[in-house]
Amino acid sequence: MMALLVKIERKEIGIVFILLALLSLIGGVFFGSLSALQFIIPGFMNDFPFFKSRPLHVSLVVSWIFLSAIGGIYYYLPRYCKLPLFSNKLPRFHFWIFLFTGIVILGCYIIGKFGGRKYWEFPPILAVPIVISWILFGFNYFKTVARKVGEWPVYLWMWGTGILFFLFTFCESYLWIFPYFRDNIVRDITVQWKAYGALVGSWNMLVYGTVIFLMERIKGDESIARSRLSFLMYFLGLTNLLFGWAHHIYVVPTNPFIRNFAYFISMTELIILGRIIWNWKSSLTAAKKDFYLIPYKFIVASDFWILANLILALTISVPAINIFTHGTHITVAHAMGSTIGINTMILLASSVFLIADISKHEYSLTEKKIITGGFWVLNIFLTIFFLALLFAGAEKGMLIVEDKLNFQEIMQHISPYLTLFTLAGLGIFVGILLIAIPSIKTINKYLLQ
Amino acid sequence: MSLISKRVVFGALAFSFFMYSYFVYTTGTAIDKGENLMNEASKKGKLVFQKYNCIACHQIYGLGGYMGPDITNVISENGKGAIYAKAFLTSGTKRMPNLHLSEDEINELLAYLTYIDKTGISPVKRFKINYDGTVSEN
Numbered sequence: 170m171m172a173l174l175v176k177i178e179r180k181e182i183g184i185v186f187i188l189l190a191l192l193s194l195i196g197g198v199f200f201g202s203l204s205a206l207q208f209i210i211p212g213f214m215n216d217f218p219f220f221k222s223r224p225l226h227v228s229l230v231v232s233w234i235f236l237s238a239i240g241g242i243y244y245y246l247p248r249y250c251k252l253p254l255f256s257n258k259l260p261r262f263h264f265w266i267f268l269f270t271g272i273v274i275l276g277c278y279i280i281g282k283f284g285g286r287k288y289w290e291f292p293p294i295l296a297v298p299i300v301i302s303w304i305l306f307g308f309n310y311f312k313t314v315a316r317k318v319g320e321w322p323v324y325l326w327m328w329g330t331g332i333l334f335f336l337f338t339f340c341e342s343y344l345w346i347f348p349y350f351r352d353n354i355v356r357d358i359t360v361q362w363k364a365y366g367a368l369v370g371s372w373n374m375l376v377y378g379t380v381i382f383l384m385e386r387i388k389g390d391e392s393i394a395r396s397r398l399s400f401l402m403y404f405l406g407l408t409n410l411l412f413g414w415a416h417h418i419y420v421v422p423t424n425p426f427i428r429n430f431a432y433f434i435s436m437t438e439l440i441i442l443g444r445i446i447w448n449w450k451s452s453l454t455a456a457k458k459d460f461y462l463i464p465y466k467f468i469v470a471s472d473f474w475i476l477a478n479l480i481l482a483l484t485i486s487v488p489a490i491n492i493f494t495h496g497t498h499i500t501v502a503h504a505m506g507s508t509i510g511i512n513t514m515i516l517l518a519s520s521v522f523l524i525a526d527i528s529k530h531e532y533s534l535t536e537k538k539i540i541t542g543g544f545w546v547l548n549i550f551l552t553i554f555f556l557a558l559l560f561a562g563a564e565k566g567m568l569i570v571e572d573k574l575n576f577q578e579i580m581q582h583i584s585p586y587l588t589l590f591t592l593a594g595l596g597i598f599v600g601i602l603l604i605a606i607p608s609i610k611t612i613n614k615y616l617l618q
Numbered sequence: 619m620s621l622i623s624k625r626v627v628f629g630a631l632a633f634s635f636f637m638y639s640y641f642v643y644t645t646g647t648a649i650d651k652g653e654n655l656m657n658e659a660s661k662k663g664k665l666v667f668q669k670y671n672c673i674a675c676h677q678i679y680g681l682g683g684y685m686g687p688d689i690t691n692v693i694s695e696n697g698k699g700a701i702y703a704k705a706f707l708t709s710g711t712k713r714m715p716n717l718h719l720s721e722d723e724i725n726e727l728l729a730y731l732t733y734i735d736k737t738g739i740s741p742v743k744r745f746k747i748n749y750d751g752t753v754s755e756n
């Protein structure tokens with residue numbers, strides 16, 4: 170196994186990250202399905218309870234997002250941006266540190282050793298190697314792009330921004346280790362969500378940068394990443410990343426300014442919404458032309474999910490609506506709707522593009538058919554999944570505010586929706602397998618040649 | 619957009635972000651209605667709460683996992699309270715696992731929950747919706 174890994178590691182590092190990313194995705198969705206089954210069958214897998222399966226699910230799918238975005242960046246810079254990496258050694262260190270820390274973290278969850286908080290429930294000391302590996306990545310990135318002559322396309326800005334702000338917010342999310350922060354719960358939760366809001370924004374910068382890069386490649390149109398409008402959108406996105414996070418914590422008794430300011434900032438996303446709708450018709454005509462390309466299919470799907478999730482996000486950012494939806498499955502719909510519908514679709518597009526690009530082993534016709542099948546399965550079940558969570562959340566929200574039923578009764582009321590959610594989740598699992606397995610096989614053929 | 623203007627906009631945003639962070643760390647979160655209940659036991663309780671990953675199933679202020687109920691106000695809710703909560707922590711139920719907590723851990727958790735209870739209300743059930751889409755508590 171070790172020998173195999175060492176052999177693999179000598180190959181193009183970007184693809185090695187993608188391989189690990191796809192494995193992480195499969196594992197993550199497996200534990201997601203397990204968590205969901207525990208929702209609807211009390212006592213299911215008592216030896217492996219929800220408080221272990223949930224963090225395994227979330228950490229693995231978040232790793233998928235990071236690993237595949239990073240793999241893409243390492244691959245695209247030298248091949249497509251005429252920017253050979255400053256160092257070819259550092260990415261390998263990055264990979265090994267990430268892999269070993271990852272294995273230790275999974276081990277901690279499995280034996281029930283926690284101590285951290287949501288997203289990073291592992292013992293806090295394990296954050297240290299993650300920060301180190303990230304600094305290696307950032308150092309290499311900035312040294313590499315500094316050589317670029319001429320103007321940077323917007324995706325180089327976005328990747329750089331994502332790297333910088335991830336580092337800051339990841340460290341910020343550990344401020345709780347100081348009693349000054351953790352001994353006041355208002356401060357504790359506010360700083361936690363300030364960090365997480367911006368952290369999700371940072372990984373979105375990596376992901377959106379990737380999709381703009383891909384569009385530029387597929388269309389062969391360089392202006393996409395250089396226009397004035399694309400930079401205005403980037404700055405608007407950045408503003409929301411930095412200042413919009415408090416819509417997660419309207420109910421926490423902070424200084425009212427924090428809440429009102431976030432409400433105002435969040436509403437500026439209406440401009441982004443407007444622009445998408447404005448462009449909808451022309452992008453739809455264009456979509457028809459290139460839809461046969463597999464990566465493009467995923468991008469078109471992500472466009473659709475951006476629209477759906479943006480409408481939802483804007484709606485629940487209005488405090489008067491948030492008061493009903495906060496703390497219900499609508500929040501879960503928002504979290505998974507965007508991490509699956511937007512991030513995963515884009516990163517699958519990127520992974521499929523990259524795999525076909527690197528290997529002379531293009532996907533075979535059968536593999537293409539299987540992946541296309543997986544694409545439809547994934548999207549159809551995601552729609553059901555998303556709607557089931559919305560209905561479950563809406564019902565729970567109304568019941569809580571009306572204050573008629575207790576917790577058990579509410580859960581009983583929404584259990585049909587949760588069952589539907591779980592079944593649809595299993596469908597998503599199948600869709601992901603149909604896409605990931607042929608991809609892993611193709612990578613293997615390349616790595617072992 | 620010229621390079622200079624991009625740099626200026628980026629710099630201004632980053633600068634405002636750091637200023638705003640300072641505000642959030644200090645004045646923005648200075649009010650803590652439960653301050654006098656944050657004693658040695660509740661301080662430890664906070665860490666016990668993280669050690670057993672209670673938040674995977676429960677919410678505080680609506681944030682967390684959704685397998686179990688929001689426990690922000692379990693100490694003061696009608697018909698509930700410290701003794702009620704203690705029963706769950708001691709033996710679990712069909713849905714909540716028995717975590718085999720020690721007596722000290724249970725008391726520390728209860729102290730922490732008592733502290734949280736005083737800091738605010740969640741879920742908010744009595745409120746007034748304003749014309750601009752904001753909410754005031756009643």
Ligand code: HEM
Nearest residue numbers: 201202204205230504508509513591594597598683684685
């Ligand atoms: C690419 C696929 C997926 C991604 C990226 C993803 C992402 C996430 C994220 C980020 C959360 C945390 C939400 C939060 O803390 O607010 C979450 C929670 C969860 N996910 Fe997924 N998910 C995926 C697929 C699935 C599937 C297929 C299932 C199976 C039905 C599933 C079941 C769950 C459950 C049960 C929770 C916990 C919800 C709760 O606490 O009540 N996920 N997921």
